[in-house]
Amino acid sequence: MASSMRVRALLKGDVTAITAIVSHPMETGMRKDGGKVIPAHFIQVLTVDVDGKRVVTSHLNTAVSSNPVFNFKVKGAKVGDKAVVSWVDNLGEKGSGEAVVAAG
Amino acid sequence: MKGRLLISAAVVSLGMAGMAWSQGNSATAEIEKYREMLGDGNPAELFEMDGEALWATARGPKNASLQKCDLGLGAGVVKGAYAQMPRYFADSDKVEDLESRLMTCMVKLQGFDRAELSKKPFGTANYKSDMEALVAYVVGQSRGMPMAVPTAHPKEKAAFELGKQIFFYRAGPYDFSCATCHAMTDARIRMQDLPDLTSPAGSQRAYTSWPAYRVSQSLFRSFQWRLNDCFRQQRFPEPTYASESTIALTSYLATMANGATYQGPGIKR
Numbered sequence: 473m474a475s476s477m478r479v480r481a482l483l484k485g486d487v488t489a490i491t492a493i494v495s496h497p498m499e500t501g502m503r504k505d506g507g508k509v510i511p512a513h514f515i516q517v518l519t520v521d522v523d524g525k526r527v528v529t530s531h532l533n534t535a536v537s538s539n540p541v542f543n544f545k546v547k548g549a550k551v552g553d554k555a556v557v558s559w560v561d562n563l564g565e566k567g568s569g570e571a572v573v574a575a576g
Numbered sequence: 577m578k579g580r581l582l583i584s585a586a587v588v589s590l591g592m593a594g595m596a597w598s599q600g601n602s603a604t605a606e607i608e609k610y611r612e613m614l615g616d617g618n619p620a621e622l623f624e625m626d627g628e629a630l631w632a633t634a635r636g637p638k639n640a641s642l643q644k645c646d647l648g649l650g651a652g653v654v655k656g657a658y659a660q661m662p663r664y665f666a667d668s669d670k671v672e673d674l675e676s677r678l679m680t681c682m683v684k685l686q687g688f689d690r691a692e693l694s695k696k697p698f699g700t701a702n703y704k705s706d707m708e709a710l711v712a713y714v715v716g717q718s719r720g721m722p723m724a725v726p727t728a729h730p731k732e733k734a735a736f737e738l739g740k741q742i743f744f745y746r747a748g749p750y751d752f753s754c755a756t757c758h759a760m761t762d763a764r765i766r767m768q769d770l771p772d773l774t775s776p777a778g779s780q781r782a783y784t785s786w787p788a789y790r791v792s793q794s795l796f797r798s799f800q801w802r803l804n805d806c807f808r809q810q811r812f813p814e815p816t817y818a819s820e821s822t823i824a825l826t827s828y829l830a831t832m833a834n835g836a837t838y839q840g841p842g843i844k845r
Contacts, residue, residue, distance in 0.1 A: 478621050495622045497701075497794070538794040541617030 477569035481522075481555040482576030488549040489576070490520060492542045492557040492569065500534035515559045520544055522573070523553040549573050607767060611843075620712055620789035620841035623796040627713025630706055636686030645681035647674070647714065658718035659838045662827045664729040671735040673826045675800050676818040678710055694817040698801050701794070708787075711798040715787055718838045723784065725830045732827065739828025742821055743773070752810040754825075768845075773829060780836035783829050788842035796841065799826060 480491045494515070501512025512534065520528035527546050542557070549555070551573050558568035631642045631654070647657035648665070662673040668680050675697070682688040699705035726732055746753040757765065758773040772778035787798045803822050807815055815822050 478625060491617050493617050493619055493621055495619075537791065539619035539622060539789075541619060543616060 476567045477557070479555060479557050479569040479571040481549070481553075481571045481573040483549060483551055483573050484576045486547055488522070488546045488555070488573055490522075490542075490544045490546060490555050490557070490571075492518075492520075492544075494518075494540055494542070494557075494559060494567065494569075496538065496540065496559075496561070496567075498534070498536055498538040498540060502534075513561060513563055515540075515561045518542065518557065518559045520546070521556045521558075522546055522549045551575050603767070610845075618789055618841065618843045619794075620716070620796050620843065623709050623712035623789070624716040624841070625713075627709035627711070627716075630709055631713055636682065636688045638685065638687035640685045640687075642678075642681055642685060642710070644685055645678070647677055654714055654717045656718050656721045658715045659721040659723050660725060662732075662735065662823055662830060663726050664731045670820075671729075671731050671823055671827060673799065673818065673823045673830075674711060674714060675707060675798055676823055678707065678714070679818060697817050698798070698804075699795050708796050708798050708801075711787055712796045712841055715838075715840050719840065721838050723780070723830065723833045723836050723838055725827070725834055727831055735824045735827040736831050738821070739824035739826065742825045743828055748811045750811050752812075754806065754810075756810075773832065776832060776835070779829055779832035783833035784836050784839045785842035785844075787840060788844045790844050792845055797844075 476495050478493045480489075482489050496515055497513055498515065499510050499513040501509065503510045514534050514536070515532050518528075518530045518532060519526060528544050530542075553573040554570055555573055556568060556570045558566065560566050634641050644651045646652075646665075646667075647654060648660055648663045649655075649657050658674055661677070662671050664671050665677065665680070672680060679688075679690055679693050682693060683690050693707070696703065697705060697707045699708050727736060743754045743758075746756070755774065757763070757770050758778075760770070761772045761775070761778070763770045763772075771782035773782060786802050787796065789796050800818060800822060803825060804815060804817075807813075
């Protein structure tokens with residue numbers, strides 16, 4: 473597996489584009505490896521906080537690809553704000569990454 | 577009444593013809609849209625991050641990093657190096673592509689064994705390839721640079737000529753060559769456009785989008801991997817990793833792409 477996460481946040485006009493690339497297998501539990509089922513392993517909740525305020529809560533399931541890329545557009549963020557993207561998967565594993573909002 | 581019916585029938589059939597035409601067109605447009613969406617965020621970045629860390633990590637029997645590795649632009653210069661590879665290296669007295677050169681550095685600086693390094697260069701779902709991560713990092717540092725593969729040295733010329741020969745060499749159970757698929761314009765296999773690698777436009781577009789992240793495999797793939805898979809599809813025996821012939825073929829393709837802006841690392845379906 474690659475490094476856990478990369479986050480970018482660019483402010484254009486009054487909209488901040490937040491991109492998060494997460495390293496995650498996103499296994500559905502439906503695939504087999506040599507006859508043995510590969511256990512399900514996928515992100516269930518992904519959240520975005522800007523400047524300490526929750527702006528996105530998303531509930532994901534197995535219909536999302538491995539190493540997923542997320543793009544969000546958020547209003548009201550300022551240059552220098554901290555954008556934190558965090559996730560929790562069905563095995564209870566957690567990960568998060570952050571970026572400082574930059575002028576794009 | 578009868579006349580009106582006829583007219584409306586004619587309109588209907590015209591409409592159908594129009595629909596069929598736009599359907600063929602919109603399929604290509606939809607694929608373009610899909611590619612654009614993919615381009616918005618490329619998981620290759622995760623591998624670039626890994627590679628960047630690996631580059632600076634002291635490893636191997638000599639416990640050294642790769643920070644003194646010379647990729648052709650001087651010791652430790654990574655920026656823009658990939659856009660000028662493969663090239664002739666005086667210290668190893670041969671033309672090397674990126675992967676061969678990285679191995680040379682790993683042997684010389686870090687004390688790894690070349691045969692050991694070439695055993696398992698490509699990652700799988702359960703095996704993380706250091707080589708592919710390093711490739712991701714190095715090629716990422718040439719994004720936006722013009723392709724300028726040097727061709728002045730006699731060995732570079734020889735590699736180009738050998739590569740060209742391999743490109744047109746027909747063999748295997750299917751009597752295939754690279755040119756069988758890649759020397760026509762506007763050809764496709766299923767829904768994939770086949771680039772004409774004998775034309776500058778075709779090879780520029782294809783070469784500058786590799787190495788790439790492969791969505792269907794969730795892995796980053798190097799150029800040696802790309803060539804390996806081409807040979808597999810031709811039913812050729814698997815080539816030796818970073819062999820003279822694969823480097824020569826890379827020389828031919830890279831030189832054909834000269835002048836284009838390097839776009840990679842790319843993202844593929």
